[in-house]
Amino acid sequence: MTGTPSSPLQRVQSGEEPEFVSYSVRDNVAWVMLERPDVANTQNLRLLGQLDDLFRCAVDDAEVKAIVLGGRGKHFSAGHDLGTPERDKHLERDRVHLWPSHLGLEGAESQYVLEQDVYLGLCRRWQEIPKPMIAMVQGGCIAGGLMLAWVCDLIIASDDAFFQDPVVRMGIPGVEYFAHAFELPPRVAKELLLLGERMPAERAYQFGMVNRIFPRDQLEKGVEEIAQELAARPRFGVTLTKQAINHIEDLRGKRAGMDSVFHMHHLAHAHNQLTNDHIVGGMDAKKMAAANKRKA
Ligand code: ZN
Numbered sequence: 001m002t003g004t005p006s007s008p009l010q011r012v013q014s015g016e017e018p019e020f021v022s023y024s025v026r027d028n029v030a031w032v033m034l035e036r037p038d039v040a041n042t043q044n045l046r047l048l049g050q051l052d053d054l055f056r057c058a059v060d061d062a063e064v065k066a067i068v069l070g071g072r073g074k075h076f077s078a079g080h081d082l083g084t085p086e087r088d089k090h091l092e093r094d095r096v097h098l099w100p101s102h103l104g105l106e107g108a109e110s111q112y113v114l115e116q117d118v119y120l121g122l123c124r125r126w127q128e129i130p131k132p133m134i135a136m137v138q139g140g141c142i143a144g145g146l147m148l149a150w151v152c153d154l155i156i157a158s159d160d161a162f163f164q165d166p167v168v169r170m171g172i173p174g175v176e177y178f179a180h181a182f183e184l185p186p187r188v189a190k191e192l193l194l195l196g197e198r199m200p201a202e203r204a205y206q207f208g209m210v211n212r213i214f215p216r217d218q219l220e221k222g223v224e225e226i227a228q229e230l231a232a233r234p235r236f237g238v239t240l241t242k243q244a245i246n247h248i249e250d251l252r253g254k255r256a257g258m259d260s261v262f263h264m265h266h267l268a269h270a271h272n273q274l275t276n277d278h279i280v281g282g283m284d285a286k287k288m289a290a291a292n293k294r295k296a
Contacts, residue, residue, distance in 0.1 A: 008053035009060045020047035022072075023054045028065040028231040029224070030058035036084075037073025042285075043144050044081040048118050049094030055129055065231035067129070068223055069152055070136035076161070077145030079175075080119075083285035089114075097121045108270040111279055119147065119176035120262055124255075127151040127246060130239040132230040136223045137161045137201075138216060142292065147177040153242055155209065156223050157201040158216040163209070166196040166292050171281040172268040178261035182254050183209045196291070 012023050022033045032054045034041035058064045071077050081087045092101055095117060102114035126133075127150075135152035142164045149155050149163075165174050173193065174180055180189040184207050192199060204210040214222035230238065250256075269279045276282050283291075 007056075007060065009057040012054070012057050018050035018053065020044070021050040021054055023057055025061065025064060026224075027228065028063055029227040030054075030061065030064045030067045032058065032067060032069050034069075034071040034077055036086075037071075037075075039081070039084045039086075040075040040078035040140060041071035041073065041145075042078050042081040042084060043148075044084070044086055044088045045091070045093040045118060046086075046088055047081075048122055049096075052094070052096055052122055052125070055126055058131060059129060064131065065233075065235060066227045067131055067133045068136050068227055069133060069148060070220075070223075071138075071145075073139075075139035075145075076135075076137040076141045077148055078140050078289075079143030079145050081285075082280070082283075082288065093118060096125070108266060108273070111269050112266050115176050115262075115266070119144070120258070123147050123151050123177040128243075130242070131235075132233075132238050132242060134223055134227055134230070136219060137163075137210075138219055140164065140198075140292075143167055143175050147175055147179075150177065150179045150183060154211045154226065155204075156212045156214070156219070156226060157204070157210045158219040159201060159213055160216050161201040161210075161213075162198040163192075163201075163204050164196065164198045164292060165192055166288060168193050168196055169281075169288065169291055170268075170283045171272055173261060173264050176262060176265055178258045178265070179254065181257070182249060182252075183207075198292075 020036055022035050024031050032051065034047065036042060036047065058067045092103060097117050099113050099117040102110045105113060133152040135149040135155045137149055137155060138158040138161050140162060141149050143166065146163060146165055167174050180193060184192060188207055201210055201213050205213055212222065272279050272281045
């Protein structure tokens with residue numbers, strides 16, 4: 001055995017940098033940043049695995065009292081990777097939960113196993129992180145980007161931020177982590193999904209989906225101040241408070257609702273496969289980007 005450090009925290013402390021996500025700690029706040037600005041921080045499987053590693057660092061580091069999740073560059077995140085050169089769906093993934101490898105599975109099983117693990121599973125796991133989390137959102141927060149923002153406790157946005165779930169264009173009822181009707185009033189959630197338009201930060205703020213809005217050049221400073229407030233609160237009290245609200249949401253049906261819609265999501269993937277031979281209905285990154293620019 002070599003003396004290779006094994007835990008994510010040990011690796012980060014030894015100076016090892018993950019490829020797609022960065023980690024730094026300032027004044028008791030961990031800053032976890034998506035680092036694929038050239039492709040609007042789209043999420044490939046390695047990025048999600050590295051994100052999970054860095055959240056573990058933040059949990060394991062006793063100095064860390066609050067976590068900020070942000071994305072480098074113009075956009076927070078444009079969702080799951082549909083076609084960059086570093087798309088890695090064909091590769092083995094880091095498996096955090098006890099779902100098997102999706103590689104080599106047939107029919108609906110491969111995508112189902114993959115999404116139970118890396119989309120629904122990781123998001124639920126991250127929502128339960130016992131330290132307070134802030135999503136710092138600028139520019140686009142689209143589809144899988146919404147999932148990352150929604151698992152955080154507070155969403156703080158710049159005035160140029162927008163939120164969008166265009167997945168209905170693929171014939172699918174929204175992204176895998178189906179929190180839409182908990183984040184927004186039902187009729188507004190329907191609007192977000194059915195029209196698939198960009199919802200500006202200001203409108204999301206009106207419905208309580210965004211907590212604060214700052215001018216773009218003051219976003220990081222604004223987030224830092226709020227993170228410092230969170231970091232100054234009693235640790236266990238903060239953990240229990242966040243669990244309390246999560247628990248109430250589950251009692252209102254969030255978890256069960258999400259499970260039932262996840263299966264509709266996979267019915268839609270399977271239907272697309274049967275009718276189109278393509279799980280996202282023939283849409284690719286280019287077609288989605290063109291459609292997403294439309295304001296309707
Ligand atoms: Zn899916």
